[in-house]
Amino acid sequence: MDRYQTFVLESNNVLPDLLSKIISCSDSPQQALKTLLQEAIRLSGSDAAIFIKPYEEKKSFSYIFSPEKLNLHLNRQALETFLISIDNVTDTYWDKETDDTNAKQMFSNTGFINCFKAPLYSKDIKIGTLVLLNLKFYEKREFLTGLMKNIAPVIALIYKTASIQEKTEGLLQEKAKYNSQLEQETRERKKVEEELRRSRDYYLKLFDEFPNPIWRSNTTAKCDYFNKEWLSFTGRTLEQEMGDGWAEGVHPDDLDRCFKIFLENFNNNEPFEMEYRLMHHDHTYHWLLDYGKPFYDLNNKFSGYIGACYDITIRKLAEEALQQANKKIRILSSITRHDILNQINALRLYLELSKEITTESKIFEYLQKEIMITDLIHNQIEFTRYYENIGINKPGWHNVSKIIFLESKNLQQMENIKLNINTNGLEIYSDNLIQKVFYNLMDNSIRHGEHVTKIDLFITEKEDGIVIIYEDNGTGISDSEKPKLFHKGFGKNTGLGLFLSREILSITGISITENGEPGKGVRFEIFIPKGEFRFNKE
Numbered sequence: 001m002d003r004y005q006t007f008v009l010e011s012n013n014v015l016p017d018l019l020s021k022i023i024s025c026s027d028s029p030q031q032a033l034k035t036l037l038q039e040a041i042r043l044s045g046s047d048a049a050i051f052i053k054p055y056e057e058k059k060s061f062s063y064i065f066s067p068e069k070l071n072l073h074l075n076r077q078a079l080e081t082f083l084i085s086i087d088n089v090t091d092t093y094w095d096k097e098t099d100d101t102n103a104k105q106m107f108s109n110t111g112f113i114n115c116f117k118a119p120l121y122s123k124d125i126k127i128g129t130l131v132l133l134n135l136k137f138y139e140k141r142e143f144l145t146g147l148m149k150n151i152a153p154v155i156a157l158i159y160k161t162a163s164i165q166e167k168t169e170g171l172l173q174e175k176a177k178y179n180s181q182l183e184q185e186t187r188e189r190k191k192v193e194e195e196l197r198r199s200r201d202y203y204l205k206l207f208d209e210f211p212n213p214i215w216r217s218n219t220t221a222k223c224d225y226f227n228k229e230w231l232s233f234t235g236r237t238l239e240q241e242m243g244d245g246w247a248e249g250v251h252p253d254d255l256d257r258c259f260k261i262f263l264e265n266f267n268n269n270e271p272f273e274m275e276y277r278l279m280h281h282d283h284t285y286h287w288l289l290d291y292g293k294p295f296y297d298l299n300n301k302f303s304g305y306i307g308a309c310y311d312i313t314i315r316k317l318a319e320e321a322l323q324q325a326n327k328k329i330r331i332l333s334s335i336t337r338h339d340i341l342n343q344i345n346a347l348r349l350y351l352e353l354s355k356e357i358t359t360e361s362k363i364f365e366y367l368q369k370e371i372m373i374t375d376l377i378h379n380q381i382e383f384t385r386y387y388e389n390i391g392i393n394k395p396g397w398h399n400v401s402k403i404i405f406l407e408s409k410n411l412q413q414m415e416n417i418k419l420n421i422n423t424n425g426l427e428i429y430s431d432n433l434i435q436k437v438f439y440n441l442m443d444n445s446i447r448h449g450e451h452v453t454k455i456d457l458f459i460t461e462k463e464d465g466i467v468i469i470y471e472d473n474g475t476g477i478s479d480s481e482k483p484k485l486f487h488k489g490f491g492k493n494t495g496l497g498l499f500l501s502r503e504i505l506s507i508t509g510i511s512i513t514e515n516g517e518p519g520k521g522v523r524f525e526i527f528i529p530k531g532e533f534r535f536n537k538e
Contacts, residue, residue, distance in 0.1 A: 051130075053130075257276070417454065422458040437526075456471045509529055
């Protein structure tokens, strides 16, 4: 009620009895307007009608108030035409006796005798016109003119208040709608958060029950979770392991390497694996194989790393024992090979001396064959020197173009052969004797290609891997020799080069075939499956 009292009191010229009526009945702007117009009708007489005409084209009126009995006297069409054109009349009062021809013409068919008019303003902007029409002449024109001028600003304020109230109600409705949507979204978000929390707790419980040590780091590379198996393995508390605390148990010789591998991959969001020794709760170091992988939230935002560890101590002990056994075998093999070669060299010397003193052609022929056999045995034993380490050491990444270039320098005859290498920085994961594979291929081209002047090495990609192509322009390999090409003992030298090349490649799942056309050169195809190759442009 207070806000309606306020706008009424702002109009200082309203008659006191009219003002008190408005103040006493102010439930809404609409009720205030109705009260105001009722009092205006009462003051002007029972034969009057009041119209409120908005200041808009082609619109006659938005509010009419008059006693019921006046409806029979109104010419509706004439009244609407009159109200549409009323703003063109400048006078505030006129009647049928007026000198204004336009006003008289508009007014003559309405059924009324005289008219009072007052503009409606809101902040100096005209919003409409207030019109009072009478069926009879009035002697108190000045009173009615003053009445119209006084109630016009009040009506304008009521309209303004109603507009504000309408907008306010609209805003309140929008606010209520927004609050309802917000409450719904909040409920749904809380529900999702609760489901995520339960899901997270469920998976953390799974991790806790997992039979292997598991760790997790946040986006700052600091560990914020270890499962029960990790804590059981180390015999330490969660608080002791948090952050970088876990590193206290890493063997000093492995610590720098561990941090280097972890941080390099962490900064690139790449998965990694590493082996290191971690202090067991029995105060002995155990070897762990640790797999780490980045993980992301529901918005695909990087959230940290999670890793799982496997105790490989038994495997490591077995590997060390095997390495020791292989070392002893290699030592024994080296000693034995040295002794045998000494005996072979002595035998060859005696055979050469026998050739010089014999006069029998048949015996000379036999001695020549014996020397050839002795040389073959010598070469085969020497050959074992280079291949005794196949599979002994862990495979690694090797740059193909660098290997070929370096091995070509070890073959003097390559100086007369044009070598074209186009492998685009290809690196393959293979045994460390991979260089012997390419050495053998180039050596065979020189030995058996007869007129090789060019060797090409390039790559071609397939859906399941990549192929290294080795081609020369020599005599090639006959169709009859192709099936036995990689068999042990087949060949014109030791018979082991291509056989051992295939064995070296097969350690990491790489295969080799020969598909050249006889008479046009060899074409060796080395297939490397996915995961066993990468490209390094440096």
